Structures are given as structure tokens and as C-alpha cells.
Amino acid sequence: MRIIVNGAEAEIAEGSSVGDLVRQRVDDRRRVAVARNGEVVPRAEWDSTPLAERDTVEVLAPVAGG
Amino acid sequence: MDDSLVLGGEKFESRLLLGTGGVPSLEVLEQVIAASGTQVVTIALRRVEAAAGAPLVAVLEKAGVRLLPNTAGCMTAREAVLTAQLAREAFETNWVKLEVIGDDRTLLPDPVELLDAAERLVADGFTVLPYTNDDPITARRLADVGCAAVMPAGAPIGSGLGIRNPHNIALIREAVTVPVVLDAGIGTASDAALAMELGCDAVLIASAVTRARSPELMAEAMRDAVRAGRAAYRAGRIPRRWHAEASTPIAGFPQL
Numbered sequence: 424m425r426i427i428v429n430g431a432e433a434e435i436a437e438g439s440s441v442g443d444l445v446r447q448r449v450d451d452r453r454r455v456a457v458a459r460n461g462e463v464v465p466r467a468e469w470d471s472t473p474l475a476e477r478d479t480v481e482v483l484a485p486v487a488g489g
Numbered sequence: 490m491d492d493s494l495v496l497g498g499e500k501f502e503s504r505l506l507l508g509t510g511g512v513p514s515l516e517v518l519e520q521v522i523a524a525s526g527t528q529v530v531t532i533a534l535r536r537v538e539a540a541a542g543a544p545l546v547a548v549l550e551k552a553g554v555r556l557l558p559n560t561a562g563c564m565t566a567r568e569a570v571l572t573a574q575l576a577r578e579a580f581e582t583n584w585v586k587l588e589v590i591g592d593d594r595t596l597l598p599d600p601v602e603l604l605d606a607a608e609r610l611v612a613d614g615f616t617v618l619p620y621t622n623d624d625p626i627t628a629r630r631l632a633d634v635g636c637a638a639v640m641p642a643g644a645p646i647g648s649g650l651g652i653r654n655p656h657n658i659a660l661i662r663e664a665v666t667v668p669v670v671l672d673a674g675i676g677t678a679s680d681a682a683l684a685m686e687l688g689c690d691a692v693l694i695a696s697a698v699t700r701a702r703s704p705e706l707m708a709e710a711m712r713d714a715v716r717a718g719r720a721a722y723r724a725g726r727i728p729r730r731w732h733a734e735a736s737t738p739i740a741g742f743p744q745l
Contacts, residue, residue: 429536429537429538448537449537449542450543451542451543453543453546454542454543454546454579454580455537455579456534456576456578456579457575457578458571458575461571462571463571463574465578481536481575482536482537483535483536483537483540483579484534484535484536484537484540484541484542484579485532485533485534485540485541485542485545485579485580486532486533486534486535486539486540486541486545487509487511487512487518487532487533487541487545488510488531488532488533488535488559488561489508489509489510489531489532489533489557489559489561489586489588489695
């Protein structure tokens with residue numbers, strides 16, 4: 424299915440969870456945060472939150488700033 | 490005498506909060522944290538492709554500083570609230586340096602969106618440290634909705650223009666009981682000292698240190714300036730006079 428990850432179209436297997444997506448994108452899950460369709464997905468719910476066609480997901484990590 | 494800074498219910502010996510924006514390398518970051526003596530360091534969240542990730546956090550964890558996530562770049566209350574909630578997930582802290590800017594040219598806060606976001610985040614259990622304009626009324630409104638401090642700009646972010654309106658900063662100090670942290674605009678050590686002399690409880694410095702020719706030396710200078718300014722504030726400056734007042738007694742002056 425097609426989803427949008429960090430502003431770009433991406434293909435991910437049917438039935439994938441937020442946790443699956445995070446595993447694909449980062450090696451170290453610590454200090455990572457995820458928003459799905461404009462809402463925070465708490466870390467504890469990553470693996471139990473299924474992704475759906477056309478979901479918009481942001482996968483964020485720390486950067487120097489401010 | 491104990492002169493600790495109490496911020497969000499926690500005590501800190503250092504009154505210098507360090508921003509990591511503009512830091513040229515992780516090695517320099519480590520140096521400036523040590524040289525500045527800071528105990529609170531800001532950090533941001535960006536898409537993983539653009540992020541520094543684990544190595545950055547490792548440096549901060551090793552230094553033992555408190556992380557202060559920010560909402561840099563947000564222009565609406567909605568964006569800022571969501572960013573703060575994401576930062577709470579990522580950094581496991583309910584502290585947030587709330588930034589809601591009005592435009593890209595000045596990066597000055599949008600007070601309407603800022604107050605809205607502050608109110609929502611306080612209600613959601615955050616310790617909110619808002620970056621605000623140097624306006625005593627906005628500062629009071631932010632304190633009234635439960636912010637843990639107010640952080641007025643001395644001048645636009647990264648401008649190094651110092652404190653453009655010292656009178657307003659002093660008025661802000663009078664207007665609120667929460668800590669006042671001078672944020673943005675500091676260019677060199679005397680600016681940091683002035684902030685403290687005006688009664689600010691702390692300063693937050695990023696660019697002035699990270700973009701200095703020698704960040705480590707400037708971090709040291711800022712540490713000393715903050716201490717000196719704080720001491721001067723506590724000591725109480727003499728009143729300004731128009732004419733001289735002799736410091737050597739006139740009595741006993743000889744007939745020459």
C-alpha cells in the first residue's frame with residue numbers, strides 16, 4: 424500500500440504497523456517520535472498501530488537546535 | 490548563601506542555558522557544554538533523514554545535562570502543541586521551550602498563537618518555557634496561564650544585536666514572579682552580563698557561542714559574564730548621578 428512518510432510517497436506491505444515502519448527507517452529506536460495523520464503515536468503503541476492506505480506519517484529524531 | 494536558579498521546580502547552579510543551534514560538530518558541543526558550565530541544553534526534532542539522532546543524544550547524556558526540547562520553526566499553536574507532544578515522547582520529558590514564530594524574516598514570536606499553545610500545553614501537563622517578545626503584558630499573560638518561566642527576546646534570534654530594549658526587560662522582571670530567561674539576541678559577554686544586571690534569572694545562549702570564532706572560549710566568557718552580572722544585580726548598583734560625587738573625603742584636605 425501507498426503511504427506518505429516524511430513528505431515522500433512510500434510503499435509498505437499490507438498489514439504493516441507503525442513499529443514496522445520505524446524499524447525500516449532507523450537503527451536506533453530510542454529518542455524517535457512518530458506522528459500519524461497529525462496525532463502522536465506513543466512508543467508503547469507503535470507495534471499495535473496498523474498503517475492504512477494514504478496515511479501520512481512523520482518519523483522524527485533529535486537534531487541540534489534552538 | 491544559596492543562589493540557585495529554580496526552574497520548573499528544579500534547582501540549578503548554572504544560570505546559563507545553552508542552545509545547540511549552529512554548533513559545528515559534536516566535539517565542539519562537548520567543549521562548549523563543559524566550558525559554559527550549563528546544566529540545561531536545548532534540542533529539536535526533525536525528520537530522521539535530516540537528524541543527527543543517537544550520537545547527538547549520547548553527547549548530551551554523557552554531559553549529564555537536562556534536555557530542553559524546543560518547538561523551533563512552528564508557526565501555529567496546533568503545530569507547536571503537536572511538536573511538544575512528539576518531543577515528550579522522544580525525550581521523555583514534559584519540559585518544552587515553546588517557540589511559535591510569526592515570520593521567517595524576524596523569527597519573532599506570534600503572541601496570539603504563543604499564548605494559545607502555552608495554555609493548551611500547561612493543561613496537558615507540560616512545564617512550558619515560552620520564547621516571547623520583550624513585551625511585559627504578553628509576559629504577564631503567559632505567566633498567568635501557568636508557564637514556568639518567560640523567555641523574552643533581547644533581539645531577533647541569531648542577530649547578536651544584544652538587548653534592544655533594556656527597559657522592557659526590567660519591566661518584565663517586575664511584571665511576573667516566575668523566572669525570566671533572556672532568550673535570543675545575545676552577541677557577546679557584556680550582553681549576557683547586562684541581562685543579569687537587569688534582573689533576569691538566567692540567559693539562554695546559542696549562536697553567540699556556537700558561531701563564535703572560538704566557541705569554547707566564548708562559552709567560558711559567557712559563563713563568567715552570567716556570574717558577574719548576577720553578582721552585580723544582587724550587590725545592588727549605585728544610583729546614576731548627573732555630576733561627580735567625590736569618593737575621597739573633603740574633610741581634612743590640607744592648606745597647600
